[in-house]
Amino acid sequence: MRTSDELYAELKPDIEAVAEPLFEFSTTCLRRRGDFLPHAAVLTEMGEVELVGAVPDVGRDLVNSTEVLPVLHDGLRRQSREASLRAIGVAVNVTITTNGDRPTQAIKVLFEHKQGLTVALYLPFKKRLLRGFVFGKAFSVAATPEVGAWSGGTPPAGG
Numbered sequence: 001m002r003t004s005d006e007l008y009a010e011l012k013p014d015i016e017a018v019a020e021p022l023f024e025f026s027t028t029c030l031r032r033r034g035d036f037l038p039h040a041a042v043l044t045e046m047g048e049v050e051l052v053g054a055v056p057d058v059g060r061d062l063v064n065s066t067e068v069l070p071v072l073h074d075g076l077r078r079q080s081r082e083a084s085l086r087a088i089g090v091a092v093n094v095t096i097t098t099n100g101d102r103p104t105q106a107i108k109v110l111f112e113h114k115q116g117l118t119v120a121l122y123l124p125f126k127k128r129l130l131r132g133f134v135f136g137k138a139f140s141v142a143a144t145p146e147v148g149a150w151s152g153g154t155p156p157a158g159g
Helices: 004-033 065-082
Strands: 039-044 049-052 085-096 104-113 118-128 132-135 139-142
Touching: 004 039, 004 049, 004 085, 004 104, 004 118, 004 132, 039 065, 049 065, 065 085, 085 118
Parallel strands: none
Antiparallel strands: 039 049, 039 085, 085 104, 104 118, 118 132, 118 139
């Protein structure tokens, strides 16, 4: 049985294929609009990356992340059952605290692979007066699946 580190090393190309376009789209949205709604990417068995979005049916034009995220997760679970997917990633705007530092905003990409690896990748950022956004150094940590696309189609507790 492979260790988490071995699986991470083996799947690193898939992680990069999913995370890079999500970070790119998220940073573009931040620079243009100052925020972004949750969005996702899927990696097909053929190695193609497709960006995915979701719009909840709430009867109004403006929606928030809390309304979008569960609809996006449901759509990804459905897509994983109907198509041959290797991996999924979901990008959200979060607040994190690392090493006892002050809270900071970050782009979080939760990556889930059908081989069982789940990692959260973070790209911290700050909004500077008159200088736009400044991005820190990305890092990753082991995580618990939130979409649960390959866990029988049911979301994990709290997901």
